[in-house]
Each structure stands twice: as structure tokens, then as C-alpha cells.
Amino acid sequence: MFDGERAHALDAAAAGLGVRPGMRRGGVAALAPGARMAERDLAAERAALEAAARAALRFTPRVEQAGDGCTLSLDVGASLALFGGPRALGRQALAAVRALGLRARLGMAPTAAGARLLACRAGPGVRRRTLRPGTLARQLDRLSCALLPQALPHLEWLDGIGCRELGQLRRLPRAGLQRRCGPALLPALDAAYGRAAEGGAPYVPPPRFAARIELPERSDHGEAVFRQAQRLLARLCDWLDARQLAATRLAFALEHGRGRHAGPPTRLDLALSRSAWLAAHFEAPLRERLSRTVLQAPVAAVALDVRDLSARPALSAALFPDPASMREDHARLLDLLRARLGAEAVAHAAPRADHRPEIANGWHAGPPQRRPPAAAPGAERPCWLLAEPLPLAVRGDRPVHGSPLRLLRGPERIECGWWDRPWTLRDYFVAEDERAVRYWIYRERDARPVRWFLHGLFG
């Protein structure tokens, strides 16, 4: 990774070949001919740090972004009991950052500056956590001066006088140090050792959420796209948590890259029937939607926007499942079914006040409608209504469906109003064939010769 002309960050394989931060491009190319060089993306780094800060807000309201652009400080003193102690909290914090697709190193100390210095300690098996000020001072004494950002401009001079560790720096005469190194070094040192107050502005999440993430490489594989969308959802849920909001509609845009040949982004609207704020509630419908979506071109980036926000409803902490939580569960099931099968595949009854059965028997994709059906009370109705009435053959004046039908009950006359179209004049009968299967059939009254139709099964 290059920041301008100088190497900024590198992986273990490059370090093994002798590449060091600060080298020029030519030097790196000579040492590691096969290295992949990438330009540093400051905007992406800022976005990643902001996402991590939002994730950290679930542990404490006091999160600060340090000036160096890669460190977060969390004041967790008041949260230790809630999260089960410092060790458990540290584990959860690392897991939260990992869910965003980032990596972090965790330092823990009674002072924020001390924790930051401990976290900078590289290498496996190094102690980075301490809870006692005495231990912290002993640990800090052994750290290199180069870890303190304020000491960096004076590093050569400090090195020249044999002052390599913070402990040695601390023992130098304060007045002389202040004169030579300026006013910034001493307060930073004191803050790390807990001798001066620390203070900074806590992080406040922005009022609007919009996030975009680029795939490592363009992919038309649904699962790879879903993984990136999952990271966006993790960010969204952290933001919702921080602002105590719930979302109903999410708009995903799958971008197919820039350039002449790239088509417009594929839009994916995820509408839930109930507002949700947990990642799992968005993930299941999103996975089904993505598996149903046909990608026209490989996806280069995924962007997420939130459309409908609402205040989060208060949760009731009941021991037994109550009807409200059952309804929540059911709404979630309907969302899931709609996401995979399509909105029109999940239908509720919407009966219409009409005498014609095919009109009265209305189904729609929205929520169920409570309106009494117009059927006459006591009238015998079949359980299934054929989508299209089936014309029946007539043999010897009797309708035939497999075998001649015998009319059991009827006629029941059903007509439409004179203003209605299509024209409907029917006599309905309950009929039975030779094996005693029941049918609901009708005869068209205005047709010559007589025409019979099968309209329903008694099931």
C-alpha cells in the first residue's frame, strides 16, 4: 500500500522480503518483484474507521476518534459489569469489528493514551492489557519512543542522547524537554501515564445513513455479493442502534463498475412489513432476494440507502411468548416468503361483495381484509373454485365429467346486475359422478343449446 511515493503498509510476506515502510516504489519493486502495489484510499479508511466507531457505540457512549485516523478510544469503565468483565468485553469488541470486515488490535489500560500505546505494540504474545496504573507505568516504560506520535519529529535527537524508551524519556528533566521539543510532547506523555486529564469530543453518529462498499474483485456470484451486503447491514444496524431507530425499507444498488460498457446499477428494494433493527431480520429476506435476482453483469460495488425510518418500539420483556411477538414472527415469515417467491405468491383473502363467485372470491397480496362475504347464509359452497370454468360435455341431456353427473341439489340461481359485464345468468347445481365425487356445476340459462360448466370441487 503506497501513500504517494512511499510505502505505507505491507503484509508479512513483503516484510519477509525486506520491504520496510517509507521505502520508495523503485526500491520495493527491486526487493519484491511480484508485489501488488495499491494506492492508499483515505476516504475508504475514514469510512472504515467511522463504521468501527459506530460499532463501538454499542459498548459505551464515549467513543473518540484519535487524530491519527486509525485509532478509536472507548471509555468502558461504566460498561464492564454489563458485558461480563474486561476480557469478555474485549472479545466482543473485536468480534464487532471483525463483522465489518476489518481487523483491529486491542489495548486496554486505565488511560486512553496508555491503551493506545499498548495497542501499538506489535508482535504475538505481547502483553497489551493491564488494569492497574502501576503495571501500566512499568509496561509503558519499556515501549519505544517511536510509538508516541508527538516524539516522532525529535526521534533522531532522542536516539542521539541514548533515550530510546518512554521510561528514559520520562526521567529527562521536564523543563529542558519542554524547551527542546515544544509544548506537545509533555502533556501527551503525562496523559499516557495518567498524570494529566484527557479529554476529547466523543463521536456522534451522522444523522443520515448511506454506505457503499467495493467488492475485492468484480463478481457475479450471489454469495460474494451477499457477504458484502452483510457487512453493509452490520454497519446499518450499528447506526440504527446508536440512534435508536428502526428501518422498514432498504434500497440496495448493485453497481457494475464505471466505464462505457458498464450498465446502470441493479436496484434491489427490500421492503419489510414490520420495522426491524437486527441484522438477522434483514439478512434472511435479502439472501432470498439475491438468490432470485439475475445479475446482468458482474458486481463491482454495493451501496445501501435507508428509505423509511421510524422510532424503535419499546420491547416488552415477557417470559412467555405473547400474541404481539407471534404477530412479529408471522410478519417476518411473510417477508421471507415474499422475498423468495415474489410478492404475488403470498395471498390473503379479500372477499368482495358480489353474488358471482369468481368475483367475490378475491385474493390479494396485501394484508387480510375483514369484510363479510356476500354469499347467502346456509348456501352450500365448494372448497375449491376453478380458476376458469371448465366446459362439460353433454350426453343424453346430462353433463358428463368422466362419467355422467347426477344432480343432487339445485338449482341456485345466480345473476349479475344489468349494469355488470360479463353477462352472467347461471343455475348452479351440486352434482355427483358415479364414484360419488362432488362437483359444483352450472348451466348457462341464456344459451341454446344448453351448456354446462364445472366451477368448483367440494374437496
Added chain:
Amino acid sequence: MSAASALPHPALWRASQLATRAGPCLGTGHGRLDAELPGGGWPAGALVELLLAEPGVGEMRLLGPALARLPGDGPIALLQPPCPPHIAAWAAWGLDPARLLWVRPGRPADALWAAEQILRHGSCAALLYWQAHARHAWLRRLHLAARASGMPFFMLRPAREADAPSPAPLRLALSPAPGGVRVALIKRRGPVCVQPFVVPLEPGRGTRPARLPHAPVDRPAPALPEPGRLAPALAG
């Protein structure tokens, strides 16, 4: 001391007895059928297979009373029914039509997925699932999902699947009969039921219209025990 008290475990029963069911059962509303089913009704939380000679033989009128007396007001899911459900018929059974949920998946794989999701969420009062062909592994998976959810789960399949093995603890073959439906118990936890019996579906009405010139010949035959087998008696 009766024979049943010597077998205290509910999973054990004598070959001549119907098993007692530990879980909840849903009365079928047909006394003749209740007497033949272990536990005295449709078992909840198990796969129940109804094998139909053809759609419309009377399966819904057989299930109707049980569905109408389902506890709670949860929705009743109809997954992949053969025809559009007729709302007026359900209302006539005393069922609130707002409880009906009609799910029409496009492909059989989607239908299986939907059935599993409905069972896993457990927010519906019952699931009725029409499926022409189903592999044994799928059935087993659905049966386990139903057992975990405790939801009444009926699977309606064609009669030609009767010979295929199935993990369902209760399998009924239905065929049309005058005035009712002929039920053959293919599988139950209890003695083999050799003789199909007719469950009348129209109480109070004659099985034949009075216009017929002759008296009804075929009467519902009792389920006679096979020679050498004892008549089913309820255990416990």
C-alpha cells in the same frame, strides 16, 4: 391390573392396542375416525399424510371441523393447493377467512423451502401442503420440522404414493364414497386396519337423494378385525 398399566412408557403399546399419544391431539370432529386414530384425533407436531385418489374426493370436508376448532387465531397456511381456495366455503365452516394464507410457489423446490420456513417459524396455526412427488429425505426433514414446531401439518399427496415408504406416523388413503369419504388407514401406531371405512360427511342428510327408485345398497361397513387379530382397544 390391566395390561396397559404393565407398559408404563407412552412409546410402548401392544400390537392389539392403539398407541397413546403424549403430544396434543386435535379432535377430527368425526366420531368414527376419532375412534380409529391413536390419541383420538389428528396428531399435532407430526407429518400426517392424506393420499387422495384425486383432488376433491372430500379431503377438505374431512379436515374442515378440525381446522375450524384450531386453538388460537393464527393463520392457516395453504401451500400449493390444486385450485384457488373458495373463501365462502371456509366462512361457512365458521372459519375467519382473514386467517387463510394462500402460498403459490412456482417450483417444487420453492414449495419445500416454504413448507420448512412455515414450520420453523411456527407462527401459523396449521399447514396444509399439496405436493405430487416428494423424496423420502424431504418428507423426513419436514416431519422433523413439524415435530420441533408442534404445529398440525397435513400433506396431501396422490394415492399412487401409498406404496412409497414414508416417515409419517399417520397415513390415510381417501377415496370417494356415497355420502362421505372412504378412509383406509395405511399406517398408524396401532393394529393394522384392514378394512377401509366410510366417514359420513353430511350429518342429517340422506346419503342418497330420495328420488332414487331403490333403497341404498352400500352401507358403511365396520372395520372388521382380520382373523387372528384383536379388535383395537385404546391403551391406557
